[in-house]
Amino acid sequence: MKVLVTVKESADIADDFAVDDDGIDETYVEYDLNEWDDYAVETGVQLAEAGIADEVVGVTIGPERADETIRKALAKGVDRAVRVWDDALAGQDLLDVSTKAHLLAAVAEDEDADLVLSGVQASDDSFGATGVALAERLGYEWAAVVSDLDVNADAGEARVNRELEGGLQERLTVDLPAVFTIQTGINEPRYASLRGIRQAQSKEIAPKTPTDIGVET
Amino acid sequence: MLDYLGLGDDLTEEERMVRDTAREFLDEEIRPDIGEHFVEGTFPIEKIPEMGELGFYGPNLEGYGSLGLGERAYGLLMEELEACDSGMRSMASVQGALVMYPIHAYGNEEQKETWLPKLGSGEAVGCFGLTEPNHGSNPSEMETRAERDGDEYILNGNKTWITNSPIADVAVVWARDVSSEDSPVRGFLVETERDGVSTNEIKEKLSLRASITGGIALSDARIPAENVLPEVSGMKGPLSCLTQARYGIAWGAVGAAKDAFEQAVEYATDREQFGKPIAGFQMQQEKIAEMATRISLAELLAHRLAELKERGDLRPQQVSMAKRNNVRMARRVSRTAREMLGGNGITTDYSPMRHLANIETVYTYEGTHDIHSLVLGEDLTGIAAYK
Amino acid sequence: MSDGDVLAVTEHRQGELRDVSLELASAGRALADATGGDLHVAVVSGDVDAYADELSVDGVDAVHTVAAGDEFNHDVYVAAVEALVNDLAPTQLLLPNSVDGMDYAPAVAESLDRPVVTDAVEVDVTDDGLAVHREMYGSKVETVISIADGPFAVTVRPGEFEPASGTSDPEVVAHDLNLDLDALGSTVEGYEAVDTGDVDITEADFLISIGRGIEEEENLELIEDLADATGGTISASRPIVDNGWLEKGRQVGQSGKTVTPTVYLAIGISGAVQHVAGMKNADMIIAINTDPNAPIFDISDYGIVGDLFEVVPALTEQFD
Numbered sequence: 001m002k003v004l005v006t007v008k009e010s011a012d013i014a015d016d017f018a019v020d021d022d023g024i025d026e027t028y029v030e031y032d033l034n035e036w037d038d039y040a041v042e043t044g045v046q047l048a049e050a051g052i053a054d055e056v057v058g059v060t061i062g063p064e065r066a067d068e069t070i071r072k073a074l075a076k077g078v079d080r081a082v083r084v085w086d087d088a089l090a091g092q093d094l095l096d097v098s099t100k101a102h103l104l105a106a107v108a109e110d111e112d113a114d115l116v117l118s119g120v121q122a123s124d125d126s127f128g129a130t131g132v133a134l135a136e137r138l139g140y141e142w143a144a145v146v147s148d149l150d151v152n153a154d155a156g157e158a159r160v161n162r163e164l165e166g167g168l169q170e171r172l173t174v175d176l177p178a179v180f181t182i183q184t185g186i187n188e189p190r191y192a193s194l195r196g197i198r199q200a201q202s203k204e205i206a207p208k209t210p211t212d213i214g215v216e217t
Numbered sequence: 218m219l220d221y222l223g224l225g226d227d228l229t230e231e232e233r234m235v236r237d238t239a240r241e242f243l244d245e246e247i248r249p250d251i252g253e254h255f256v257e258g259t260f261p262i263e264k265i266p267e268m269g270e271l272g273f274y275g276p277n278l279e280g281y282g283s284l285g286l287g288e289r290a291y292g293l294l295m296e297e298l299e300a301c302d303s304g305m306r307s308m309a310s311v312q313g314a315l316v317m318y319p320i321h322a323y324g325n326e327e328q329k330e331t332w333l334p335k336l337g338s339g340e341a342v343g344c345f346g347l348t349e350p351n352h353g354s355n356p357s358e359m360e361t362r363a364e365r366d367g368d369e370y371i372l373n374g375n376k377t378w379i380t381n382s383p384i385a386d387v388a389v390v391w392a393r394d395v396s397s398e399d400s401p402v403r404g405f406l407v408e409t410e411r412d413g414v415s416t417n418e419i420k421e422k423l424s425l426r427a428s429i430t431g432g433i434a435l436s437d438a439r440i441p442a443e444n445v446l447p448e449v450s451g452m453k454g455p456l457s458c459l460t461q462a463r464y465g466i467a468w469g470a471v472g473a474a475k476d477a478f479e480q481a482v483e484y485a486t487d488r489e490q491f492g493k494p495i496a497g498f499q500m501q502q503e504k505i506a507e508m509a510t511r512i513s514l515a516e517l518l519a520h521r522l523a524e525l526k527e528r529g530d531l532r533p534q535q536v537s538m539a540k541r542n543n544v545r546m547a548r549r550v551s552r553t554a555r556e557m558l559g560g561n562g563i564t565t566d567y568s569p570m571r572h573l574a575n576i577e578t579v580y581t582y583e584g585t586h587d588i589h590s591l592v593l594g595e596d597l598t599g600i601a602a603y604k
Numbered sequence: 605m606s607d608g609d610v611l612a613v614t615e616h617r618q619g620e621l622r623d624v625s626l627e628l629a630s631a632g633r634a635l636a637d638a639t640g641g642d643l644h645v646a647v648v649s650g651d652v653d654a655y656a657d658e659l660s661v662d663g664v665d666a667v668h669t670v671a672a673g674d675e676f677n678h679d680v681y682v683a684a685v686e687a688l689v690n691d692l693a694p695t696q697l698l699l700p701n702s703v704d705g706m707d708y709a710p711a712v713a714e715s716l717d718r719p720v721v722t723d724a725v726e727v728d729v730t731d732d733g734l735a736v737h738r739e740m741y742g743s744k745v746e747t748v749i750s751i752a753d754g755p756f757a758v759t760v761r762p763g764e765f766e767p768a769s770g771t772s773d774p775e776v777v778a779h780d781l782n783l784d785l786d787a788l789g790s791t792v793e794g795y796e797a798v799d800t801g802d803v804d805i806t807e808a809d810f811l812i813s814i815g816r817g818i819e820e821e822e823n824l825e826l827i828e829d830l831a832d833a834t835g836g837t838i839s840a841s842r843p844i845v846d847n848g849w850l851e852k853g854r855q856v857g858q859s860g861k862t863v864t865p866t867v868y869l870a871i872g873i874s875g876a877v878q879h880v881a882g883m884k885n886a887d888m889i890i891a892i893n894t895d896p897n898a899p900i901f902d903i904s905d906y907g908i909v910g911d912l913f914e915v916v917p918a919l920t921e922q923f924d
Binding site for chain 1: 617678682701702703704706707708709710711713714715717719720722723738739740741742744745749759789790791792793794795796797798842845846852853855858859860861862877894895897
């Protein structure tokens with residue numbers, strides 16, 4: 001099966017930042033792979049290592065700068081990646097959930113992904129909505145806030161735990177194809193090894209515009 | 218860490234990623250306990266395989282499971298390791314530059330295939346036996362002997378100041394092959410479990426405490442003749458290894474100094490006396506300015522070395538210059554940083570004094586500071602002072 | 605139905621209406637007042653009639669019930685909410701930003717083609733439409749997102765709005781949902797409680813709670829010393845439990861326990877919303893953090909800006 005992992009470059013701000021009318025001064029901002037996505041990447045790579053996933057593809061929406069973030073996912077074992085961006089997207093302050101879901105859905109359809117993994121939320125904007133909106137857009141099944149995942153590709157289903165409030169877990173069976181939003185703590189994300197970093201340099205990050213994937217923005 | 222000249226901006230993405238992954242690993246897995254290891258005189262042995270999986274041993278070698286990583290990226294790795302502790306960098310230096318490198322450069326196909334993947338992954342640990350109790354700066358007078366006996370060599374002698382000898386699976390032992398004409402120095406791969414091979418640990422160190430140091434005693438140790446490194450004969454063998462290791466030291470010293478610097482600046486901007494942060498006093502500012510300048514110059518030297526090494530033009534004397542300068546720099550900077558921390562600076566809560574103590578070892582190992590002066594002196598005048 | 609109507613969708617679990625339901629009712633009432641509309645409240649699955657009684661609180665104009673299955677299932681919720689929205693055409697759709705809310709609200713919004721803003725901590729009606737306040741960067745920054753007039757969906761952070769109270773006599777409307785419950789793409793098999801160990805932090809009067817600031821496992825000793833000296837009980841924020849340094853039963857927050865001790869001492873905890881959700885109703889909150897901008901100080905009664913490695917031993921000494 002083919003697994004698509006959505007990754008996002010997430011901004012972190014220094015403790016003593018300053019805010020002006022334009023927002024937070026860039027000097028206080030650092031970008032890194034979103035913490036939740038790191039767990040989603042690990043989930044995808046472990047599926048590949050277990051022989052369940054044939055290919056793990058990363059997808060991000062972001063400017064060229066985001067290549068460095070997605071390269072980190074490639075170094076951890078994602079096979080190749082797609083990065084969607086154009087000037088129109090760059091002109092928007094905040095990408096709304098629906099736009100993100102449309103773009104990611106177009107990539108997922110393009111890739112014919114059987115399983116989409118995303119982080120529960122981004123550590124910067126904390127929207128926590130893209131994965132489920134994407135599932136709806138794709139007509140896939142889904143589960144949000146997944147803390148345990150056992151994919152049975154032959155049966156076309158997955159057994160998952162959702163982490164509810166108050167230390168309660170919900171056990172459920174979900175038909176594939178599906179989108180899962182992955183919660184931290186589901187696994188232990190690996191460090192990028194030097195071998196992985198070397199290999200990542202020759203892995204493809206395909207830049208695409210929304211038009212390329214058939215989305216009007 | 219300090220990057221006053223913006224050298225980080227000119228790194229390739231791959232180089233940055235190597236630096237960042239090393240930093241992340243060390244921050245999360247090693248730094249929290251390194252002070253305790255230093256106090257206890259232990260090395261985080263359980264992390265040796267994980268460091269191997271991450272590719273920290275000999276990544277700049279080609280083939281046999283190694284990665285062919287660029288020399289600058291390799292240097293940055295050494296910088297990060299030593300910013301954590303010299304013991305961490307020493308582990309990687311010995312494994313990569315002093316054990317894997319000679320097998321890679323001078324070993325036969327079978328030796329490479331047997332040892333390089335295992336050493337690279339950390340499944341096996343290696344050590345490097347050159348220095349002897351009575352022969353440090355002049356190793357060519359070594360007393361360790363190898364005598365041919367049929368299909369075997371019989372080794373006798375003592376080696377000391379050997380990083381990792383007590384935990385090593387294999388030692389690259391340099392000995393005089395007395396069965397050959399002129400008794401040339403040759404390299405022997407000695408498995409430490411062989412009869413006649415024993416290792417001891419040197420415990421009472423006041424420096425490089427988070428590192429395992431010992432000796433190797435060879436008493437009629439018999440090794441198969443095929444364990445000799447076939448492609449090198451003479452002092453060029455061990456000395457070429459040391460050039461590799463010193464290249465890593467030149468980078469590592471920058472890391473130790475930067476770490477000490479960062480702690481000193483953080484402390485000085487936080488610590489208030491006489492109603493303001495001590496960093497607001499001119500004497501502290503002069504120290505900070507001086508440290509940053511020295512670190513930046515040393516860093517430039519390391520980067521230049523990487524360029525020369527990458528294109529194959531690096532001369533051992535240039536490495537001597539960088540090792541000599543950068544270690545001296547790190548010694549001064551860590552001392553100044555310790556001083557700025559006052560009493561707090563003498564505890565394991567802060568890194569500068571640990572770096573300072575470590576650097577005392579680095580100052581005199583892999584060629585003492587003074588010997589490197591003589592190497593440069595000879596190179597610049599044509600007159601060898603030590604002959 | 606008039607323009608400006610609000611539909612708030614409540615939630616329940618294992619036979620109990622969850623707190624956020626009444627909070628949604630009060631948030632919805634405020635919005636309906638500002639726009640001159642009615643407040644409709646919906647409850648889906650379970651014993652809807654009993655829930656409808658509980659939801660007959662001040663300000664609720666109508667309760668809509670959809671009896672379908674027992675517990676939350678997102679396919680059921682999506683279908684039910686879509687049907688209700690199509691039926692009632694509310695301008696504003698309010699949903700909980702709970703774990704279950706996160707599991708269906710984005711799908712409903714996407715399917716209805718309504719813009720969605722999640723995790724609102726405050727919602728104001730302005731001349732231009734709606735101003736939704738939410739937090740970013742782990743609660744370090746509050747931002748306001750403006751949505752122009754028109755139908756939209758907002759999810760509301762649990763615990764941010766006063767729960768509605770009182771009683772009223774709203775119209776209760778039962779809706780049928782044409783959905784084959786056996787043909788859903790996801791099936792809830794059951795629940796399991798995470799092993800909580802032998803300590804019940806929800807019963808403790810004095811909780812000493814630690815977060816990322818503790819840096820490493822062995823530093824827990826400092827906290828244990830303080831707990832010994834004061835008789836306090838140790839709890840933690842999520843990262844500590846994720847690291848395996850303390851058992852899951854000691855986790856305070858959204859995915860852990862909700863606690864209401866007399867005193868809650870937060871040490872090295874930045875105060876991310878997920879944590880705050882579990883402890884903000886403590887009688888007294890005291891925080892120790894090096895970062896003066898840490899959001900934990902926003903809800904603390906007393907705050908110490910300082911290094912826990914200095915403050916905690918000093919505290920312990922005072923009690924010893």
